[in-house]
Amino acid sequence: MKIVVCVKHVPDATADRTFTEDGNTDRESVDSLLSELDEYAVEQALRVAESGVDADITYLTIGPDDAKDALRKALAMGGDSAVHVSDEDIEGSDAFGTSLVLARAIERHGFDLVVCGMASTDGTMGVVPALLAERLGVPAVTHLDELAIEDGAVTGRREGDSATVRVQGTLPAVVSVTDRSGDARYPSFKGIMAAKKKPLETLDLADLGIAPEQVGRTGARSAVDTAAKRPPRTQGEIVADDGAGGVGLATFLTAKKFI
Amino acid sequence: MAEILVLVDHTDGAVRKPTLELLTLARRLGEPSAVFLGQGADTATEVLGRYGAHKVYVVDAPEVEEFLVTPAVDALTQIAESTSPAAILLPSGPDGKETAARVALRLESGLITDAIDVTADEDGPVTEQSVFAATYQVTAHVTQGVPVITVKPNATAPEPAPVTPAVEKWDVTFGPASAAVKVLSRAPRERSDRPELTEADIVVSGGRGVNGAENFAVIERLADALGAAVGASRAAVDAGWYPHSHQVGQTGTQVSPGLYLAAGISGAIQHRAGMQTSKTIVAVNKDEDAPIFDLADYGVVGDLFKVLPQLVEEIERRRG
Ligand SMILES: Cc1cc2nc3c(=O)[nH]c(=O)nc-3n(C[C@H](O)[C@H](O)[C@H](O)COP(=O)(O)OP(=O)(O)OC[C@H]3O[C@@H](n4cnc5c(N)ncnc54)[C@H](O)[C@@H]3O)c2cc1C
Ligand SMILES: Cc1cc2nc3c(=O)[nH]c(=O)nc-3n(C[C@H](O)[C@H](O)[C@H](O)COP(=O)(O)OP(=O)(O)OC[C@H]3O[C@@H](n4cnc5c(N)ncnc54)[C@H](O)[C@@H]3O)c2cc1C
Numbered sequence: 001m002k003i004v005v006c007v008k009h010v011p012d013a014t015a016d017r018t019f020t021e022d023g024n025t026d027r028e029s030v031d032s033l034l035s036e037l038d039e040y041a042v043e044q045a046l047r048v049a050e051s052g053v054d055a056d057i058t059y060l061t062i063g064p065d066d067a068k069d070a071l072r073k074a075l076a077m078g079g080d081s082a083v084h085v086s087d088e089d090i091e092g093s094d095a096f097g098t099s100l101v102l103a104r105a106i107e108r109h110g111f112d113l114v115v116c117g118m119a120s121t122d123g124t125m126g127v128v129p130a131l132l133a134e135r136l137g138v139p140a141v142t143h144l145d146e147l148a149i150e151d152g153a154v155t156g157r158r159e160g161d162s163a164t165v166r167v168q169g170t171l172p173a174v175v176s177v178t179d180r181s182g183d184a185r186y187p188s189f190k191g192i193m194a195a196k197k198k199p200l201e202t203l204d205l206a207d208l209g210i211a212p213e214q215v216g217r218t219g220a221r222s223a224v225d226t227a228a229k230r231p232p233r234t235q236g237e238i239v240a241d242d243g244a245g246g247v248g249l250a251t252f253l254t255a256k257k258f259i
Numbered sequence: 260m261a262e263i264l265v266l267v268d269h270t271d272g273a274v275r276k277p278t279l280e281l282l283t284l285a286r287r288l289g290e291p292s293a294v295f296l297g298q299g300a301d302t303a304t305e306v307l308g309r310y311g312a313h314k315v316y317v318v319d320a321p322e323v324e325e326f327l328v329t330p331a332v333d334a335l336t337q338i339a340e341s342t343s344p345a346a347i348l349l350p351s352g353p354d355g356k357e358t359a360a361r362v363a364l365r366l367e368s369g370l371i372t373d374a375i376d377v378t379a380d381e382d383g384p385v386t387e388q389s390v391f392a393a394t395y396q397v398t399a400h401v402t403q404g405v406p407v408i409t410v411k412p413n414a415t416a417p418e419p420a421p422v423t424p425a426v427e428k429w430d431v432t433f434g435p436a437s438a439a440v441k442v443l444s445r446a447p448r449e450r451s452d453r454p455e456l457t458e459a460d461i462v463v464s465g466g467r468g469v470n471g472a473e474n475f476a477v478i479e480r481l482a483d484a485l486g487a488a489v490g491a492s493r494a495a496v497d498a499g500w501y502p503h504s505h506q507v508g509q510t511g512t513q514v515s516p517g518l519y520l521a522a523g524i525s526g527a528i529q530h531r532a533g534m535q536t537s538k539t540i541v542a543v544n545k546d547e548d549a550p551i552f553d554l555a556d557y558g559v560v561g562d563l564f565k566v567l568p569q570l571v572e573e574i575e576r577r578r579g
Contacts, residue, residue, distance in 0.1 A: 013509075014528050017391040037510070095360060095370060118510070122391070125372045126353065127360035130328070134361045139440045140328065143353040145503075155443070158327075159503065161352035162270055163447045167327050169440040179493075179510045180503065221369025221403035225385065228396050233535065233554040240547070241561025246569025249541065250577065252557045256539055258461060258485065258518050259574050 001055045001112045001171075005045045006102055006132075007038040007074050009067035010122040017122070023224035024092055025122055027064065034070040037117035039077075039184035044177045045115045046078040046185070048149055056080050058109060062090060062101050068200065075195035076187030083109065087204040092217030095123075099131035101215060104208040106136065113154070116176040118143055129176035139169025142176040261289035261345035262314075266335060266358065267307065268350045270447050272299020274306045276458050279417035281348045281410055282310040284377045286420060288384055289345050292316060293424070294338055296331055297323045304424055311420035318429045326433075327440040328354060332361040334431045339366060344405060346384050348377070351409040359409045368404025375414050375515075375536075384408060392509065392532035412457035413515055448504055453479075454488045456505060461518045462537075464490030464507055465500075466530075468523020468544065468563055472500040478522060481567050484574045490514065490534075492524045508533035522563040526551025543567065 049055035057079035071082035119126035133140030144156035263285040285291035292314040349355040363370040374386040465478040491501040509529040519537035542555040
């Protein structure tokens with residue numbers, strides 16, 4: 001079974017992320033890493049491979065040069081090879097540009113199963129997996145807390161907008177998994193060393209037959225007008241409980257008209 | 260006037276509040292038409308009309324319940340193709356966002372997700388989003404096709420604007436089953452007597468400091484005294500103390516109530532992403548260095564098991 005895992009290299013979510021003047025994510029000022037939510041996708045792909053299925057796992061990322069770090073991190077957890085799509089013209093892509101590039105790279109490689117995270121930790125749209133399925137013409141078995149692959153089908157549990165559903169789609173398919181699908185493993189020292197020797201291919205737009213104007217800021221179908229930092233919250237009154245902390249809090253809440 | 264399509268979120272015809280918010284926002288942009296999928300349109304029509312839906316397009320086909328997302332995509336795309344709306348609004352949630360993205364792809368349109376406000380500009384809708392764990396406020400607009408926008412709950416207060424809607428039944432052609440996902444079973448979210456997390460004006464949340472499922476009664480008692488919804492940190496949810504549908508944060512629900520009270524929660528960035536746009540924040544934590552205090556308008560450094568019960572008692576006393 002050919003498994004492609006889409007992983008994104010994102011600015012560290014625990015640092016102070018900012019925008020550049022032209023409204024793009026500032027990738028300079030903050031360290032980037034493998035999106036924590038994509039570690040769950042890597043983990044689920046590895047578990048499929050470990051369940052006795054004869055699987056070949058390839059990681060796929062789109063991003064600037066250092067996005068390779070995300071691929072190396074994933075390879076250190078396990079898996080076989082990686083594909084890095086990098087091209088200056090991709091910068092500023094929206095969800096449609098990104099999904100076009102990913103879909104073409106996935107088609108080029110071939111797939112039975114595509115595994116994604118539930119959302120990136122920077123854009124947080126949570127739509128790329130559904131867009132991939134739409135472009136590839138296969139089922140989107142997305143946002144799964146739990147999944148099983150059996151008899152050529154993916155079955156899983158999904159917490160939707162107003163109901164929890166059990167869902168099933170036939171392979172080939174795109175799945176995405178949540179942070180409840182199972183803790184991701186840490187790369188071992190052996191894994192980190194082995195990752196350095198695993199094949200990593202780099203592609204550009206021409207390799208994928210995509211014209212520059214289809215992607216990037218030119219191809220984007222939405223535009224940011226303004227990006228402003230919210231004024232940081234200021235600390236109010238902090239009191240130590242002297243035995244009447246609850247009463248003091250009640251006085252605050254009464255003054256604010258919550259009581 | 261330009262037509263605005265609004266996808267209705269409902270359970271058997273019981274319309275959820277975010278839909279009324281969408282109808283209210285849609286009126287800023289044009290004349291709302293509700294797109295109702297599944298059964299229960301008769302019940303829903305009156306409410307949709309009360310909030311300004313001039314038309315209700317009804318797609319009552321079994322596919323809507325049998326398959327995930329794609330029937331809604333087929334329906335919305337086909338309705339949009341023949342009505343040429345000026346914008347399409349959907350609720351932000353896994354179903355709404357995936358539907359929106361696929362509709363936009365088919366219509367060759369742009370998409371904006373998780374808007375917290377939508378206003379009218381001469382060139383079309385302008386959205387506001389809260390990004391990077393709610394540290395940035397971004398305004399944006401769609402530059403191609405029909406703007407498709409998903410909107411978070413509580414973006415605006417629903418305002419009635421009663422009309423009598425024209426109801427139109429639609430026959431939709433559904434795509435191939437091979438690319439569809441079957442819904443094997445469906446368990447609607449349990450409704451409790453407490454307000455829903457996204458709809459409540461007050462949220463009381465417990466974290467790892469609550470230390471056990473049975474201890475969540477302390478959180479619930481305070482929530483009931485304040486008429487609040489109950490929230491939980493991921494640590495509390497992962498420990499199995501409270502259901503995931505109550506998780507506040509990046510991978511849970513993002514709330515923006517008038518008052519957010521965090522008890523036994525340290526204030527990790529992923530938790531803050533779900534609550535730091537709340538109007539007033541109160542924290543109870545026994546560690547004076549807990550980061551949650553950095554954003555608290557009022558904080559008590561102390562044991563939640565002492566402070567919360569005393570607060571409940573005091574609320575009851577003040578109310579007589
Ligand atoms: C703050 C912010 C707001 C934005 N708002 C919008 C908007 O409203 N509309 C719009 O069209 N674009 C928007 N963008 C741009 C959009 O985020 C990017 O185009 C992105 O490539 C796709 O969306 P996402 O990161 O949210 O992915 P998601 O849909 O959240 O990603 C889900 C999964 O898809 C896979 N994936 C996503 N990106 C990659 C990648 N580069 N390489 C490999 N796998 C990947 C991963 O498995 C990931 O877990 C925004 C970007 C930012 C930073
Ligand atoms: C990709 C990703 C997504 C995430 N998404 C979310 C999310 O959506 N929501 C979320 O909440 N987290 C999320 N997290 C987890 C987050 O990083 C934190 O681990 C989590 O929020 C911690 O929960 P907590 O504050 O309850 O626990 P802790 O950090 O352990 O804090 C417990 C606090 O309770 C206090 N305490 C203990 N006993 C008492 C007492 N008796 N009285 C008063 N105070 C007491 C302690 O002083 C401490 O400050 C995510 C993490 C990742 C990596």
